[in-house]
Amino acid sequence: MALMTDHLVRRYGGLQVPRYTSYPSAAEFSASVGQKDHETWLRHLEPGSRISVYLHVPYCRQLCLYCGCHTKVVRRDEVIDRYRETLEAEIRLVARRVKEPLRIARLHWGGGTPSILGLDGLRSVLDSLARSFDFDAGLEHAIELDPRFVSRPLAQGLAALGVNRVSLGVQDLDDIVQLAIGRVQPFDDVRSAVEFLREAGIERLNLDLMYGLPHQTCESIQETCTKVLSLHPDRVACYGYAHMPQRKANQRLINSAALPGPEERFLQARAVAECFTQNGYVAIGLDHFARPTDPLAMASLSGTLHRNFQGYTDDDRPILVAFGASAISQLPDGYVQNVADIGTYLRAIDEERLPAARGYRLTPDDRARGTIIESLMCNFTADLSILGEPSHYVDELALLRPLIADGLVRLDRHSMMMTEAGRPFVRLAAAVFDQFRADDFSRFSAAV
Amino acid sequence: MAVCSALQDDEVAELERAMSFVRLESNTSLVEEGEPRRRVYTLTSGLLRLSLALPDGRRQITGFLMPGDYLGLADDEIYAQTAEAVVPSGLCSFSVRDMDRLMERYPRLRDRLHLMTRAALRQARETQMILGRLAPSEKVASFLLHMSNRAAAYGRPESPVPLPMTRTDIADYLGLTIETVSRTFTKLKTQGLIRLPDPHSVEIVDKSRLAVVAGLTVH
């Protein structure tokens, strides 16, 4: 068994495959979708629809070397204020284009470091949202936080704003790794952040970890996991480090010679999974873990898990309205991404234009493929009959044959499932259903 | 040259006297479909595109000749297909009359040419098998394997497979759209079956698994 896996890792480990947080993946969005489509698609939203909202804040106090997110270092508070005002202007601009009132059931602040807006800044944006949208009574209100900047007053203030879920970036707790990734963050800081949040009544905590970082080993990762377990998070996400130095200048400062290879990455991911599953966590999809009573775990067990840009979610609302530079909205008609360049974003809003830069208009075929890919990524199974008769998916069947021969996939008429051994390779099976309209692969990350 | 391998020195010398050498620039044609068959050719370098005119005036690409392949051997009085150079190419040729005369004198040459003809017919059959497949991935995979096997049969490396023709040529040959051909290359690459080091060659990473996709082996 171990031998067979080694062989498969060598065969598949170095391949570049999308993470399928959407289908088609954002790499395939094009400028053929723009402001006009965005307006039309917003107008198509049913009045009173329950939606999820994403707010992107693309600033950090300093840049971590590994960071692959859309973010920039900011030193001057005026820059942050200007961005926050623009975000509020964008909210008004979008609200004017929808048949009001939409109801926000989920709110997610991402970044960057959204808390950089300060409590007053966050409140101001929330007030703008409240003027244009209704809030659901059971609103899930989540924010990504950097533990180094979580103080007791911040935690209290966030709780007062109604924040009820927090995701903390832990990444790794080993000193040498932390130095190598430019994120020195002692365990005590993480523990205090967790304590401050719980004290303030924010109980629902997710911790982000990463594998595949420079100098990480299975042993060092297991130590990180043990410390993380001692904090009893409800959820843990563990992402494979995506090293794209051609696109991310900060990553060029990471010594690629110190990066673990595909086989080591595979073993690290498995070590993390073992740590959490052996300590009572349910493995969710590819890279998440949750306590059995957590809604994410329950969604996973009942087959109602979904995939979104943040990873996995029990959010069953397919409509995501996103604000901020580079933010991606998921509307019934398709995807729209705001321009990533902050200057261009600010200018568009100043001129009262929606800052849509690219996107993708979904066809019925895309939806069917998206359903299969999401189902594979979430449940490791898929019903191919939504593509029609088998004669409609002969190409996919041909491409699945080697995966079936390797014992990664089982096919029983039109129902497909990943085997236990096949689960880590689910992105490859998902890629079989991808129609790859764009031809550039450098932007995708390693398959495991 | 391959025909010579079965012959004695004096026979080879005589064959060489009857042989002439042709150079072709890219996109120039060597023979046209329907022309009387006067000469038989063997490709020594480059690549030729074979095509047929369809009744509606369009051209259908029916195959590619690679170094070592023959042209005109299996034809009757006229050339069955048009042949054009895809890249600068070199060929050896004999007049059909010389060929017939030599064959009468040297029975071994006749046997040899017989084998060659059979190989040419086998190739045509393989082409039909490629085209008869349903799925684009099966077509592209079996096309790549076919090109690779032929190169290997002539003592050249199995991989990378040089593909100096355009994607349009490949699409036309396989009866697919250019988009489908490009996408299929991407799909095969994503699955780790091939690598695309440059636009005109394909590295076969895993031959047996590519054959599984092609549907040529039952796994």
Ligand SMILES: C[S@@+](CC[C@H](N)C(=O)[O-])C[C@H]1O[C@@H](n2cnc3c(N)ncnc32)[C@H](O)[C@@H]1O
């Ligand atoms: C926007 S950050 C989270 C919030 C906050 N800025 C922080 O760092 O704590 C989201 C998560 O993405 C992950 N991440 C960042 N860069 C990555 C990369 N290059 N490859 C894989 N995951 C990455 C990290 O786990 C990080 O916590």
Ligand code: SF4
């Ligand atoms: S990981 Fe978080 S804190 Fe670090 S640069 Fe990226 S967004 Fe900023």
